[in-house]
Amino acid sequence: xxxxxxxxxxxxxxxxxxxxxxxxxxxxxxxxxxxxxxxxxxxxxxxxxxxxxxxxxxxxxxxxxxxxxxxxxxxxxxxxxxxxxxxxxxxxxxxxxxxxxxxxxxxxxxxx
Amino acid sequence: xxxxxxxxxxxxxxxxxxxxxxxxxxxxxxxxxxxxxxxxxxxxxxxxxxxxxxxxxxxxxxxxxxxxxxxxxxxxxxxxxxxxxxxxxxxxxxxxxxxxxxxxxxxxxxxxx
Numbered sequence: 001x002x003x004x005x006x007x008x009x010x011x012x013x014x015x016x017x018x019x020x021x022x023x024x025x026x027x028x029x030x031x032x033x034x035x036x037x038x039x040x041x042x043x044x045x046x047x048x049x050x051x052x053x054x055x056x057x058x059x060x061x062x063x064x065x066x067x068x069x070x071x072x073x074x075x076x077x078x079x080x081x082x083x084x085x086x087x088x089x090x091x092x093x094x095x096x097x098x099x100x101x102x103x104x105x106x107x108x109x110x111x112x
Numbered sequence: 113x114x115x116x117x118x119x120x121x122x123x124x125x126x127x128x129x130x131x132x133x134x135x136x137x138x139x140x141x142x143x144x145x146x147x148x149x150x151x152x153x154x155x156x157x158x159x160x161x162x163x164x165x166x167x168x169x170x171x172x173x174x175x176x177x178x179x180x181x182x183x184x185x186x187x188x189x190x191x192x193x194x195x196x197x198x199x200x201x202x203x204x205x206x207x208x209x210x211x212x213x214x215x216x217x218x219x220x221x222x223x224x225x
Contacts, residue, residue: 042217103155
């Protein structure tokens with residue numbers, strides 16, 4: 001069974017704070033994605049990657065950086081967090097040829 | 113780029129009612145259309161996939177079809193149960209460049225026993 005693990009599950013920070021969300025997949029997948037989920041907007045793509053060292057810009061990238069250090073690990077960085085970034089964040093992975101997208105359990109981030 | 117529109121924000125049904133959720137899509141390539149389901153406290157998981165090759169997908173009593181003429185795709189179930197209460201997302205695989213998955217806004221289904 002494919003596995004995507006996110007940490008932390010919950011995070012509270014203050015405006016201007018520095019936050020790193022972590023994601024590890026053990027699926028041997030090439031593609032990894034970061035989404036945010038907000039009511040009325042569904043899942044919106046922040047950044048994605050097709051391999052270690054690669055980074056692609058998604059649809060809502062402003063205020064976020066990402067880094068893919070290995071095949072397994074993908075990080076989302078908020079260097080100056082703002083209340084508008086309060087959201088539920090999901091990491092996901094997939095193989096080539098539009099295989100199933102596997103999601104983690106999410107990280108709920110609150111920026112005060 | 114590719115896009116998906118899902119307008120039904122919330123649907124409330126009674127057990128054994130018929131479920132129908134509709135999405136419209138826009139793509140310049142042959143579409144791969146997906147339905148994901150998200151239960152409380154979990155990440156979304158794949159429910160069904162529909163392509164131009166199969167035209168229809170069936171899983172767990174749910175059926176997904178698409179209409180190329182109206183560029184729409186549908187999720188339906190003949191008789192919903194309380195356990196089907198969840199958020200349902202339609203999605204499209206965007207093949208332009210690297211693989212991206214474009215999601216609709218989601219439909220929250222509440223089934224009353």
